[in-house]
Amino acid sequence: MKLTILGCYSATPRVNTNPTAQVLDIKSHLFLIDCGEGTQVQLRKNKIKFSRIKHIFISHLHGDHYFGLAGLISTFKLLTREADLHIYGPKGLKEVITLQMKLSDSWTNYKLIFHELTLKESHLIFEDDKVEVHTIPLDHRIYTNGFLFKEKDGERKLNIGAVEEAKIDVAYYRKLKQGFDVENNEGKLINNELVTKSGPKPKSYAFCSDTGYNESIIPIIKEVNLLYHESTFLEKHLNLAKSTKHSTVKQAASIAKQANVGKLILGHYSTRYDDLKSFKTEAKEIFESVELAKDGKTFEI
Amino acid sequence: MKLTILGCYSATPRVNTNPTAQVLDIKSHLFLIDCGEGTQVQLRKNKIKFSRIKHIFISHLHGDHYFGLAGLISTFKLLTREADLHIYGPKGLKEVITLQMKLSDSWTNYKLIFHELTLKESHLIFEDDKVEVHTIPLDHRIYTNGFLFKEKDGERKLNIGAVEEAKIDVAYYRKLKQGFDVENNEGKLINNELVTKSGPKPKSYAFCSDTGYNESIIPIIKEVNLLYHESTFLEKHLNLAKSTKHSTVKQAASIAKQANVGKLILGHYSTRYDDLKSFKTEAKEIFESVELAKDGKTFEI
Numbered sequence: 270m271k272l273t274i275l276g277c278y279s280a281t282p283r284v285n286t287n288p289t290a291q292v293l294d295i296k297s298h299l300f301l302i303d304c305g306e307g308t309q310v311q312l313r314k315n316k317i318k319f320s321r322i323k324h325i326f327i328s329h330l331h332g333d334h335y336f337g338l339a340g341l342i343s344t345f346k347l348l349t350r351e352a353d354l355h356i357y358g359p360k361g362l363k364e365v366i367t368l369q370m371k372l373s374d375s376w377t378n379y380k381l382i383f384h385e386l387t388l389k390e391s392h393l394i395f396e397d398d399k400v401e402v403h404t405i406p407l408d409h410r411i412y413t414n415g416f417l418f419k420e421k422d423g424e425r426k427l428n429i430g431a432v433e434e435a436k437i438d439v440a441y442y443r444k445l446k447q448g449f450d451v452e453n454n455e456g457k458l459i460n461n462e463l464v465t466k467s468g469p470k471p472k473s474y475a476f477c478s479d480t481g482y483n484e485s486i487i488p489i490i491k492e493v494n495l496l497y498h499e500s501t502f503l504e505k506h507l508n509l510a511k512s513t514k515h516s517t518v519k520q521a522a523s524i525a526k527q528a529n530v531g532k533l534i535l536g537h538y539s540t541r542y543d544d545l546k547s548f549k550t551e552a553k554e555i556f557e558s559v560e561l562a563k564d565g566k567t568f569e570i
Numbered sequence: 571m572k573l574t575i576l577g578c579y580s581a582t583p584r585v586n587t588n589p590t591a592q593v594l595d596i597k598s599h600l601f602l603i604d605c606g607e608g609t610q611v612q613l614r615k616n617k618i619k620f621s622r623i624k625h626i627f628i629s630h631l632h633g634d635h636y637f638g639l640a641g642l643i644s645t646f647k648l649l650t651r652e653a654d655l656h657i658y659g660p661k662g663l664k665e666v667i668t669l670q671m672k673l674s675d676s677w678t679n680y681k682l683i684f685h686e687l688t689l690k691e692s693h694l695i696f697e698d699d700k701v702e703v704h705t706i707p708l709d710h711r712i713y714t715n716g717f718l719f720k721e722k723d724g725e726r727k728l729n730i731g732a733v734e735e736a737k738i739d740v741a742y743y744r745k746l747k748q749g750f751d752v753e754n755n756e757g758k759l760i761n762n763e764l765v766t767k768s769g770p771k772p773k774s775y776a777f778c779s780d781t782g783y784n785e786s787i788i789p790i791i792k793e794v795n796l797l798y799h800e801s802t803f804l805e806k807h808l809n810l811a812k813s814t815k816h817s818t819v820k821q822a823a824s825i826a827k828q829a830n831v832g833k834l835i836l837g838h839y840s841t842r843y844d845d846l847k848s849f850k851t852e853a854k855e856i857f858e859s860v861e862l863a864k865d866g867k868t869f870e871i
Binding site: 280281282283284306307309310312313314330331332333336337339340343344347348359361362364365368369372373374375410411 | 581582583584585607608610611613614615631632633634637638640641644645648649660662663665666669670673674675676711712
């Protein structure tokens with residue numbers, strides 16, 4: 270898993286920073302998370318191949334999280350995309366994108382499939398043979414979801430010594446790796462766990478933006494390898510965080526600590542702060558393993 | 571009059587170029603013309619004060635001409651704008667912007683006034699004591715207008731010798747400058763033209779994008795000081811210009827020549843061309859006074 274930050278600032282525009290957008294690369298499958306204005310230019314800058322994006326997840330319908338989507342959809346058309354594009358986001362997203370296409374009389378020549386979200390509980394919204402994506406219900410001024418990306422359990426590893434001793438034919442190795450019990454050369458059923466070990470631990474990433482302090486997400490994001498949690502404000506602006514339903518750095522760090530995550534990435538900084546040093550300092554008072562998101566920065570999981 | 575190009579490229583995104591947007595400064599009154607994605611960042615880059623924009627003109631509803639508008643409207647709110655904002659553009663614009671505001675549950679705290687355009691003839695859409703703005707009906711794939719900005723006639727200049735000889739009291743000078751006939755000290759009505767001269771010639775700017783070759787605009791833009799005319803393609807792609815209802819450089823130059831304009835600015839370049847030299851060369855074969863638009867470039871009129 271590799272996460273590339275395309276934009277990690279809140280709404281007011283600046284020359285060198287961008288509103289929220291991220292690309293998560295899981296085994297060469299690209300997931301775009303949020304799509305603020307200018308995301309298509311950020312994709313170009315970061316040399317990310319547009320055509321490899323097949324799934325887009327939109328947290329909520331504040332402009333700094335999705336005003337780049339209509340442009341990206343149009344660009345996919347200009348680039349003569351043929352592959353289906355799946356978009357997951359709050360109800361209303363389909364209506365606004367469809368209206369924009371109608372007004373421009375430019376319909377896509379690829380299939381655009383909207384998966385509109387309305388549920389307020391965490392649920393599975395995407396699944397293939399390698400990955401699951403679940404919503405993380407957040408507490409913001411409008412309906413908002415974070416997203417939990419979980420690799421599925423990989424193949425089990427053969428304990429070759431034990432496999433040979435159990436007299437299992439090589440033709441059954443594939444089934445063993447998949448976790449099945451198999452018969453040996455003497456017709457005896459061999460318990461899979463006696464001859465295999467579990468494979469590498471599946472990795473996980475949780476994206477949580479925008480949200481006020483919200484302990485109810487902790488069970489959902491428990492022990493993820495990487496957590497991106499918005500930290501719009503420093504502690505001195507706790508009152509603003511409360512009134513706008515955003516989080517302070519310390520609140521983000523506290524969630525990370527309680528969920529016992531591997532690493533916390535901070536972001537969605539208010540543009541009132543010229544210097545981000547205090548973000549790291551305040552977070553480290555509560556949770557040690559913390560990094561600052563920055564447009565263009567990449568995190569390997 | 572001063573024109574600043576914020577973006578002058580067609581739709582496909584690139585790292586260092588921007589879709590259409592321009593700011594026209596007429597006596598410190600700023601008019602924003604089109605508002606492609608990223609316009610608010612371009613405004614910041616070019617150090618243009620957001621609050622001085624009170625009128626926005628949108629040519630048509632292809633995304634590369636207006637996908638930055640919703641973001642800019644949101645930003646005005648974040649910057650606690652109070653002044654009215656007038657938006658002139660095709661019918662449909664109000665619906666899509668209103669839907670975006672509804673979905674984000676963020677209504678503006680200033681008055682947002684839409685002037686939706688539907689007429690297919692040139693007509694006056696804005697007027698104050700200094701400027702008039704008229705539509706220029708263009709020939710594109712969807713309903714599209716260019717915009718003609720015309721300074722109004724300025725004040726007349728007093729011919730002081732003649733004024734004194736005609737025995738006109740100083741209290742009437744203001745009325746003379748405004749073009750009125752006035753009575754002299756002896757109660758005789760003095761014809762204004764005998765004692766004044768016309769003031770400096772009012773300036774004019776015509777914005778024409780996007781459009782196929784369209785001679786019907788010539789009478790409307792006749793003898794403007796400055797014409798921005800789209801030139802999406804070079805002559806070798808004349809077939810593409812025809813099929814997409816865009817213009818070639820030579821077509822733009824031909825319109826400029828027939829309208830006898832002061833200067834032609836080319837723009838809305840297709841991103842297929844890495845080098846713009848041929849744009850100038852091809853134009854100069856037909857019309858000498860030509861310049862290339864470039865993001866960030868300023869033209870004084």
